[in-house]
Amino acid sequence: MSDGSAEQVLADVREEVVGCTRCELHRSANNGVPGEGNPDARIVIIGEAPGWHEDKQGKPFVGNSGKFLTELLETAGLKRDEVFITNVVKHRPPGNRDPLPDEIMACSVYLERQIAAIDPDVIVTLGRFSMAKYFPGEKISKIHGEAKEVGGRFVVPMYHPAAALHNGALRSTIEEDFQKLPRLLAERDKQRSIDREKTAQASQGTLF
Numbered sequence: 001m002s003d004g005s006a007e008q009v010l011a012d013v014r015e016e017v018v019g020c021t022r023c024e025l026h027r028s029a030n031n032g033v034p035g036e037g038n039p040d041a042r043i044v045i046i047g048e049a050p051g052w053h054e055d056k057q058g059k060p061f062v063g064n065s066g067k068f069l070t071e072l073l074e075t076a077g078l079k080r081d082e083v084f085i086t087n088v089v090k091h092r093p094p095g096n097r098d099p100l101p102d103e104i105m106a107c108s109v110y111l112e113r114q115i116a117a118i119d120p121d122v123i124v125t126l127g128r129f130s131m132a133k134y135f136p137g138e139k140i141s142k143i144h145g146e147a148k149e150v151g152g153r154f155v156v157p158m159y160h161p162a163a164a165l166h167n168g169a170l171r172s173t174i175e176e177d178f179q180k181l182p183r184l185l186a187e188r189d190k191q192r193s194i195d196r197e198k199t200a201q202a203s204q205g206t207l208f
């Protein structure tokens with residue numbers, strides 16, 4: 001029975017993704033790739049879709065772009081196991097083609113439940129497809145690295161590590177964008193302590 005904890009919701013989603021037939025992608029894939037990481041993560045990272053390695057292992061970002069993602073997190077002072085990493089679609093599109101709109105739509109229930117359960121302070125979107133969920137019609141070259149407040153948290157679009165890995169200019173851009181993450185977390189902490197202070201002052205006011 002589900003106890004409603006983030007851990008439980010993530011475990012439920014994991015089980016459902018593994019057996020999911022909501023779109024056709026499960027037919028050609030070897031494994032569902034629900035996502036992995038800390039249920040209490042302050043940062044959720046959303047990529048595009050599992051690739052060859054991810055499909056084999058059932059884990060997100062375990063190939064070359066995954067190794068690069070781990071490095072990017074480390075240069076920002078973050079460990080991979082303190083964040084939660086997932087994708088817009090949870091089964092590999094054949095031949096790594098782009099995910100189709102109806103596949104993204106069919107899979108969005110899982111992503112929504114993961115985000116609601118974890119309730120992160122910051123969402124990082126990697127590449128066009130996860131960016132389009134929050135900023136439809138925008139261009140990544142224009143808005144990468146800019147944090148916007150969406151539904152009470154920061155959403156920061158970034159280039160996909162696979163695009164940045166072998167492109168010197170994009171590589172330094174994505175590194176700089178990742179290095180903005182600690183400041184965003186600190187901003188959230190500051191806002192929380194201001195809110196706490198206000199609540200304390202308001203309750204003092206009602207006492208006297």
Ligand code: URA
Nearest residue numbers: 047048049050060061
């Ligand atoms: N690219 C993605 O977008 N996601 C993965 O999990 C791996 C590569």
